[in-house]
Amino acid sequence: MTENMDIFVGLGGGRRIALPLRRANRHGLIAGATGTGKTVTIQGMIESLSAAGVPCFVADVKGDLSGLAMAGSATGKTHEAFAARAKEIGDDNWSYAESPVQFWDLFGQQGHPIRTTISEMGPLLLSRLMGLNEVQEGVLTIAFTVADKEGLLLLDLDDLQAMLVHCAERADELTTSYGNVSKQSVGAIQRSLLQLRSQGGDAFFGEPALTMADFIAADDQGRGIVNILAADKLMASPRLYATFLLWLLSELFESLPELGDPDKPVLCFFFDEAHLLFDDAPKALLDKVEQVVRLIRSKGVGVYFITQNPIDVPESIAGQLGNRVQHALRAFTPRDQAAVKAAAETFRANPGVDVTTAITELKVGEALVSLLQDDGAPAPVERTLIKPPRSRVGPVTPVERGVLIQTDAVGDKYDTPVNRESAEELLSAKSSEAAAAAAEAKARDEAEKAEAARAKEDARLAKEAERARLAAQRDADRQMRLDEKDQRQAEREAANDPWNRAITSATRSASSAAGRAVAGEVTKAIFGRKSGGGASVVGGLVRGILGGLFKGR
Structure with missing residues (x-):
């Protein structure tokens, strides 16, 4: 339940300045x-x-807005100043109170991690995030198209990198179907991915992805949850910051139903340092922002841009912003003076307020305010004293932040990353299968080559063995012939030797008794009759031989 169906902002022109809840989504x-x-x-x-x-959702750039989680302190000079201001503007019910808060952090250090998937981000926002040119964006879009067609989930940066490698390997095939896919463009995208990783993109892309229902929630007292994004570190990566904010709006636009004009907003966004969303943004992206801001109103979402200079917001976007609060501007430079003039011209005129002069004279806590009225028309601008906050002005301590993170309704739902099977794993598996098949084919080819080599070697060895056998046979035959020749030669020589002839003659004619006589005759024939002892020895030997021969006969 709400006490008032409007948002009290302050006192201006002697009247209560408030924003009707049903116009807060404007x-x-x-x-x-x-x-x-x-x-x-x-x-x-x-x-x-x-x-x-x-x-609500608010990007906390300086860390001060974390104080929304704690009630303000009723001591010190700040308390005195706030109490005096509350009395001055007639806010008799003012008192310190906290708001229900959930802390978020893209890097998971000062709050619950916020993650989204590569597929949910889409090629347009991702191209903006990586600063790709038109050609490279086209190649990235082809990668998304192929992944969607082949059922490959793109969840994190590893999936996208694997998909880009896959597209580069199929460049010739894809060029025929979708247009030119050059390896140079793929390489440029890969380098941009490397830069994105260095900015902390690894922490942003993955699962579990943020569920929008966790943003659009109320506590047990019916108070809307205030989602505070720790953006102090994120500011060092302005491209990531801007793209994240635009992605968040796009997700809400796609997920929320059409409501028309609800009695109160479903969610209100407060984007600090809004110029980061528009600096150096290509026209395609500005068109996307304008489209989302223009149409998300009917989904019950209000978007509030916070910036130092109103001219930081492009005119096409500024024209959609019906509620305006302008604090002091300093007209020290020509650009500042142009900003003062531009701001003055955007308010609905009030004869009692010199806007151009007042902008440079406003005190801290004062603002020129023009809010939509219940009928939808902007109220005349009023110089307004802004109401003091009920919560702490200044950041919470790290200990307080830690306790709040552990005890909020989100719990540990997003604290542990999940890495399910997606494009990187599937493509890796296919690559492994292809590599295994190639290795198997190679091994089979090598085995066949080895078998052929062995068969060839066996044939060579068999041939050599046969040659050796034939050579040995030839040598044996030649030796046999030589031996036979030598035998015949020996026989011929023996036949022609007088000594042999004598022995042969004696052998043929002698008996055992005659043999001795023949032996004696032979001995005498050789050595003579008076040869001495040597002759008698040889003669005895001859006689023994011949005697044996004859005895054998």
């Missing part, structure tokens, strides 16, 4: 130089929206 702009009170204004508006049951 978007808004809160601008002003550093130190003029923008943070306090934002804090007060978020407190009132939360109390009315409207969930």
